[in-house]
Every structure is written in structure tokens, then in C-alpha cells.
Amino acid sequence: METKKTIRVLIAKIGLDGHDVGAKVLIFWLRDQGMEVIYTGLRQSVEQVVEVALQEAVDVIGVSILSGSHVSIAKKLLKRIHERELDDVLVLFGGTIPKDDIAVLKSTGVHGVFPSHAKLEEISAFIKENVKQARG
Amino acid sequence: MAKKASETEVRPVVSILGTPVKCFYGPEDLPDFDYKEKLNDPGEYPFTRGVYSTMYRSSLWTMRQYSGQSTSDSTNERFKYLLKNGQTGLSLAFDLPTQIGLDSDMPLAEDDVGKLGVAVDSLDDFERIFDGIALDQISTSFTINATAPIILAMYVLVAQKQGVEPKRLRGTIQNDILKEYIARGTWIFPPEPSIKLVGDLVEYCNKEIPRFNAISVSGTHIMEYGANTVQAVALAISIAEVYIREVLKRGSRIDEIAPLFSFHLPIGGRDFNFFEDIARLRGARRYWAKLMKEKYGAQDKRSLQFRFSTGGMGGGLTAEQPLNNIARASIYAMAAVFSGTRSLNLACFDEVYAIPSDLAIRTSLRVQQILAYETGVADVVDPLGGSYYVEALTDEMEAKIGEIIGKIESDGGIVKMIESGAIQRKLARQSYAIQKRISSGEKVLVGVNKFKVKEEERDLEVYKTDPETINRQLQRLKAVKENRDQQKVENALQQLESAAGRGDNLIPYLFEPLTAKATIGEIIDTLKKVYGTFKEPTTV
Numbered sequence: 001m002e003t004k005k006t007i008r009v010l011i012a013k014i015g016l017d018g019h020d021v022g023a024k025v026l027i028f029w030l031r032d033q034g035m036e037v038i039y040t041g042l043r044q045s046v047e048q049v050v051e052v053a054l055q056e057a058v059d060v061i062g063v064s065i066l067s068g069s070h071v072s073i074a075k076k077l078l079k080r081i082h083e084r085e086l087d088d089v090l091v092l093f094g095g096t097i098p099k100d101d102i103a104v105l106k107s108t109g110v111h112g113v114f115p116s117h118a119k120l121e122e123i124s125a126f127i128k129e130n131v132k133q134a135r136g
Numbered sequence: 137m138a139k140k141a142s143e144t145e146v147r148p149v150v151s152i153l154g155t156p157v158k159c160f161y162g163p164e165d166l167p168d169f170d171y172k173e174k175l176n177d178p179g180e181y182p183f184t185r186g187v188y189s190t191m192y193r194s195s196l197w198t199m200r201q202y203s204g205q206s207t208s209d210s211t212n213e214r215f216k217y218l219l220k221n222g223q224t225g226l227s228l229a230f231d232l233p234t235q236i237g238l239d240s241d242m243p244l245a246e247d248d249v250g251k252l253g254v255a256v257d258s259l260d261d262f263e264r265i266f267d268g269i270a271l272d273q274i275s276t277s278f279t280i281n282a283t284a285p286i287i288l289a290m291y292v293l294v295a296q297k298q299g300v301e302p303k304r305l306r307g308t309i310q311n312d313i314l315k316e317y318i319a320r321g322t323w324i325f326p327p328e329p330s331i332k333l334v335g336d337l338v339e340y341c342n343k344e345i346p347r348f349n350a351i352s353v354s355g356t357h358i359m360e361y362g363a364n365t366v367q368a369v370a371l372a373i374s375i376a377e378v379y380i381r382e383v384l385k386r387g388s389r390i391d392e393i394a395p396l397f398s399f400h401l402p403i404g405g406r407d408f409n410f411f412e413d414i415a416r417l418r419g420a421r422r423y424w425a426k427l428m429k430e431k432y433g434a435q436d437k438r439s440l441q442f443r444f445s446t447g448g449m450g451g452g453l454t455a456e457q458p459l460n461n462i463a464r465a466s467i468y469a470m471a472a473v474f475s476g477t478r479s480l481n482l483a484c485f486d487e488v489y490a491i492p493s494d495l496a497i498r499t500s501l502r503v504q505q506i507l508a509y510e511t512g513v514a515d516v517v518d519p520l521g522g523s524y525y526v527e528a529l530t531d532e533m534e535a536k537i538g539e540i541i542g543k544i545e546s547d548g549g550i551v552k553m554i555e556s557g558a559i560q561r562k563l564a565r566q567s568y569a570i571q572k573r574i575s576s577g578e579k580v581l582v583g584v585n586k587f588k589v590k591e592e593e594r595d596l597e598v599y600k601t602d603p604e605t606i607n608r609q610l611q612r613l614k615a616v617k618e619n620r621d622q623q624k625v626e627n628a629l630q631q632l633e634s635a636a637g638r639g640d641n642l643i644p645y646l647f648e649p650l651t652a653k654a655t656i657g658e659i660i661d662t663l664k665k666v667y668g669t670f671k672e673p674t675t676v
Contacts, residue, residue, distance in 0.1 A: 015232075015244075015247045015248055016232035016233060016235075016236060016238070016244065016245070016247075016248045017232065017248070017321075018232075018316070018320045018321015018322050018323075019320065019321070019360075020321060021319070021360070021361045021362060021563070021564055021567050024564040024567070024568070024676050025564065025567050025568045025571050027676050028564070028565070028568040028676075029568070029571075037676075039674055039676045040674070041672050041674035042321045042672055043244065043321075045244065067232055067248055067251050067252055068251040068252065068490065068491075069247035069248050069251055072246070072247045073247050096488070096489070096490065098489050098490050099489075115455065116455070116488065117454065117455035117456065117488065117584075119575065120571065120575060121575065
């Protein structure tokens with residue numbers, strides 16, 4: 001049986017929101033779960049994030065947004081992901097996201113939405129489950 | 137034997153400093169306690185009991201709720217609503233593009249216009265925010281840092297238009313850029329020129345707007361980032377010293393500038409402990425008084441007074457059972473009052489979800505009014521003074537604040553720790569540690585990991601940003617740009633650039649570009665040519 005490949009995650013801050021401690025807490029957690037995690041730093045554009053995802057061959061892009069701009073950013077991100085043929089990548093959004101927006105985000109193609117009160121365990125479980133599925 | 141058995145049944149408690157907490161405290165916990173030296177009366181050195189002798193008997197704390205809506209007109213409406221409801225000071229929140237010096241029409245700004253506060257592009261927006269509000273009758277607090285010099289210059293220009301002299305303006309401008317590199321990320325330039333701009337504003341206010349708090353060094357964001365309650369205060373003081381040294385090296389005297397410093401400190405949060413929170417603020421007052429007197433040679437009483445406002449921490453509020461947050465905020469508010477806060481804003485019960493609704497903001501204000509008018513907690517100054525427990529804790533907290541600041545200095549200073557990312561990493565790690573304690577249930581959060589109810593509906597009425605906001609703002613900006621004298625704008629920006637190159641105090645050079653309707657983005661772009669931009673350390 002071939003050795004299980006380590007899951008690679010890109011945690012991204014897109015837009016101008018500078019609150020990144022939640023993103024960093026998640027990074028620590030995912031690393032403790034055995035994943036490889038890359039962090040983009042603040043104020044990234046959608047284009048920059050997708051390029052890093054391509055170069056680093058990540059399985060997951062996790063976007064952290066607490067500024068309320070998640071819907072418009074998600075639309076742009078998913079469009080770009082499609083253009084760059086990265087459709088296999090699991091896309092997660094986390095941050096200050098009102099309940100009504102969860103369905104909106106999912107309709108744009110986001111796979112998992114985790115508001116700031118979500119448990120860390122929920123996020124890592126979701127990644128493990130869905131990355132596995134994506135790889136068949 | 138019997139004694140031993142009962143002792144083993146006692147629930148062990150450890151303070152935030154890691155020391156065991158006893159079941160009760162007595163005279164033996166305060167050996168050689170000298171009232172005059174340790175406490176003295178309120179309003180007297182070392183101000184442990186409070187900076188004023190009569191405190192809330194003369195005037196209540198300022199009840200301020202943070203507010204800033206998407207556009208200048210909706211902000212103006214909200215301000216008028218709050219003033220009508222008995223609020224005594226205004227507090228203005230800006231959207232992210234305004235905070236980091238981007239105009240609403242710049243590419244990176246697109247998704248954030250009008251999202252977390254009001255969008256300000258030019259002086260026009262600012263005039264609309266304060267339309268019909270007499271600036272000599274109110275005090276205004278501005279949560280703004282990297283672009284603080286521009287915002288203050290705009291406020292002065294609006295006042296002048298109303299016929300109000302700058303000398304009569306009251307309020308506070310945050311103007312604390314260093315914590316932005318640690319916690320909130322609204323930096324623009326590298327630390328060095330940013331500290332210089334902080335100094336410019338302090339120096340300018342000292343000369344021209346003496347009743348305005350030119351700086352509010354903030355520990356609240358640092359705490360949201362993972363600092364504990366004592367670290368938040370110690371880091372704020374350490375940062376304040378950087379700014380003080382910056383202004384002193386220009387030739388100002390300590391007694392001219394120290395009175396302009398105020399602090400915004402956290403109360404509550406994930407690590408909240410009622411007595412510890414109060415004790416470290418009492419301890420901080422004593423630490424600051426001694427620091428100013430002994431290290432900086434300050435003599436003016438006002439230099440020695442550690443004046444602070446408090447922010448009831450959103451970080452302690454929960455998405456689960458959100459009405460519980462009203463109870464939490466009430467207790468934070470009471471701790472703030474016992475600490476001798478001069479001003480208080482409380483996080484609102486629905487803030488975990490979005491910008492607070494009118495109902496949530498009003499409820500936070502009512503919490504404060506109930507404390508002030510119904511409970512009697514504001515009748516006597518420092519009512520906990522003399523408590524064996526609180527005084528022992530205050531001594532311990534004061535010593536710890538000194539220890540943390542000493543360690544920062546011996547590690548090369550806070551600026552170096554920010555540039556290398558060392559402090560950011562340390563605090564983020566701490567935040568992770570707290571999160572794990574909550575996940576494991578070791579730290580109880582009611583409604584989250586204990587006393588849970590079955591998955592409840594979280595349908596709160598949350599405030600929504602009007603989607604038309606951006607278009608309206610873009611149209612206004614376009615109109616401003618079409619109707620101004622472009623040559624005048626360029627000349628004014630050219631002069632600003634030269635002044636920045638020479639290292640002059642920049643505040644006087646901001647009035648002309650602003651009057652000519654140069655935008656915040658244009659002013660910041662001009663300064664970037666001289667100062668460069670910050671390179672963020674991204675190692676986690």
C-alpha cells in the first residue's frame with residue numbers, strides 16, 4: 001500500500017482584513033493534525049492566492065475573512081480557481097460570516113464554511129473527509 | 137486530620153500570573169502596608185485609587201458606543217440617534233480602505249468599501265459625517281492609526297468651517313500604530329516613519345489642540361490577539377514609551393507631552409477574572425506614576441496620571457446563546473467602573489455575527505446607564521481599596537507589569553520584536569493555547585462547553601451593509617475629482633512630499649492638500665514615495 005500523502009493546506013488572507021490570529025490558530029491546529037500548512041500573509045489578491053496554490057500544489061485553500069467581504073471575494077476566487085483549472089482543490093471560508101451567507105457562499109462553489117465560533121475539530125475533520133473523497 | 141480532609145476538597149485556583157489563589161486573604165498578605173505610599177487618597181500620587189479625587193461623583197464615565205456606518209450620511213444619522221438617546225461622546229469607526237490609505241475606487245479596496253465603518257475619501261465625506269453636530273459641544277473618539285494625521289487634519293478643517301477654534305476641540309485619536317503591526321494589520325509604512333508620524337501628531341496637538349488626547353495607546357487589540365490581561369497592559373505601556381522617546385528627542389519636555397497620553401485597555405475577554413482585571417489596572421496606575429516620575433523626571437501631576445478608557449472585550453462573547461453576552465458585558469462594565477475607567481465602550485451581544493444592530497448598541501448603553509443610575513456602584517471612589525485580596529493582587533500585578541516591560545527591553549525592545557515577528561508569534565501561540573483549553577473544557581465558557589442547549593437557531597437580526605453603498609461612494613468620489621483644481625492638488629501634494637523628505641512635522645502640510653480635495657489615497661501614495669511600505673513577517 002502506498003504511503004499516505006500529507007494533506008497540504010494554504011491559509012489565505014484575501015482583501016484588506018488584518019485580523020489574522022484566527023487564521024494562525026487554525027494553522028497551529030492543522031499542523032498538530034499532521035498537515036502541511038502555508039500562510040500567505042495579509043492583503044493578498046485572489047490572483048496571488050491562486051498562483052501560490054498552483055505552485056505549492058495544495059489540496060485545500062482556506063480563506064479567513066472577518067471584514068464582511070466574504071461573498072464578493074468568494075465569487076472572484078472561485079472564478080479564478082476555475083480559470084486556472086484548480087477545481088479539485090477544496091475551498092473553505094472562515095471568519096465573521098452571518099448564517100444567511102453560508103448558503104450564499106456554498107452556492108458560489110465554496111465547499112465548507114466555518115463561522116468564527118466553529119470548533120477546530122470540525123474544520124480538520126471536514127478537510128480529512130473531503131480531501132480523501134476528492135482523491136477517490 | 138479533619139483539616140487535611142477539608143483542604144483536599146478545596147477547588148484549586150491559579151491566578152493569571154500562575155500563582156495559587158488562597159481561599160481568603162488577611163493582614164499577613166499585606167506586610168508593612170503603608171497607605172500613603174501604596175495607595176494614598178484618590179487623586180494623589182501614586183494614584184492607585186484613581187486619578188481624580190471625586191471620580192464619578194463629579195462626572196460619570198463617558199458612555200461611548202463604537203459606531204460607524206457605511207457612508208457619511210448614515211453615520212451622521214446614527215450619531216444623531218445616539219446623541220438623542222443620551223450618549224455623551226461620539227466614536228467613529230472607519231472602513232478598512234480608509235484605515236490603510238486606499239480610496240474607494242482603488243482596485244484592492246473594492247471588497248471592503250463601507251464594510252466595517254464609514255468610507256472617507258476626501259474632506260467632503262468628513263463634512264457630511266459631522267453635519268449639524270456642533271464640534272465644540274461634543275467629544276469624539278477616532279479609531280484610526282496609520283492615517284490618523286489625515287483624519288485629525290480633516291476634523292480641524294471641519295471645525296474651522298463651523299467657526300470652532302481647534303483649541304476647543306475635545307476627543308481622542310487612537311494614533312497607536314505599533315499595535316497594528318502586532319494585532320490588527322492596518323499598517324502602511326515601516327515602523328520607523330510610522331513612529332515619526334505618531335510623534336508629529338502628538339507634537340502638533342500639544343501646541344494647537346491641547347484638549348485633545350493625541351494618542352490612545354491600545355491594549356485591547358493586543359489582547360484579542362492572544363495576550364493575557366497583564367501582558368496587554370504591559371505591552372501598551374512599553375509601546376507608549378517608544379512614542380514618548382520619539383517626542384522627547386525632538387526637544388519636547390516630558391511634562392508637555394505625557395499629559396496627552398491616554399490608554400485604551402481591555403476589560404473582560406476569554407481570560408476575564410473580575411478581581412484580577414481590576415487589580416492590574418490599579419497596579420498599572422501606580423506603575424505609570426512611578427515610571428513617569430522616576431525614569432522620565434515628570435513633575436506635573438497630569439503627567440503622572442495613568443488615564444484610560446476601557447473596552448469590554450468582544451473576544452469573551454459567544455455566538456452560542458448570544459443573550460448571555462449581555463450578562464457578561466454587564467460584569468465587564470462593573471469591573472471597569474471599579475477600576476476607575478474614564479470612558480467605556482462595551483461589545484454588543486450580537487457582535488460575533490456582524491456590526492451591531494440598533495437594539496444591541498442601545499442595550500450596551502443601557503447596561504452602562506443601569507450601573508450608573510440604579511446600582512450605587514459609582515457613588516464611592518475605589519470601593520475595593522483596602523481589600524486584603526485586591527491590594528495583594530495589585531502589588532503582584534504592578535510587579536508583573538514591570539517584569540514584562542523589563543524583559544521586552546532586554547530582548548531589544550518592542551519595535552525589534554515587531555519587525556522580526558517574534559511578538560506576533562508568541563501571542564498567536566498563546567491564543568492557540570487558550571483555544572485548546574476551551575476545546576478541552578478545562579476553561580469553562582457557559583453555553584459553549586458547559587450548560588449547552590441543543591443546537592439552537594441563531595437567528596438574530598443583524599445589521600446589513602447597504603449594497604448600494606459602494607456605488608454611492610464611488611459617484612461622490614468621482615464628482616469630487618471632477619470638480620477640483622487638479623493643479624492645486626498636485627502642487628499641495630508636491631509640497632507635502634518635500635516636507636516628508638526634509639523630515640518636517642507633516643501635520644501643517646496636510647491642510648492644503650485636503651482643502652484642495654486631495655484624497656486620502658493620493659496623500660498616502662505621496663508619502664509612500666518617501667517612506668516605503670512595511671514588509672510583513674509571515675512566518676507562523
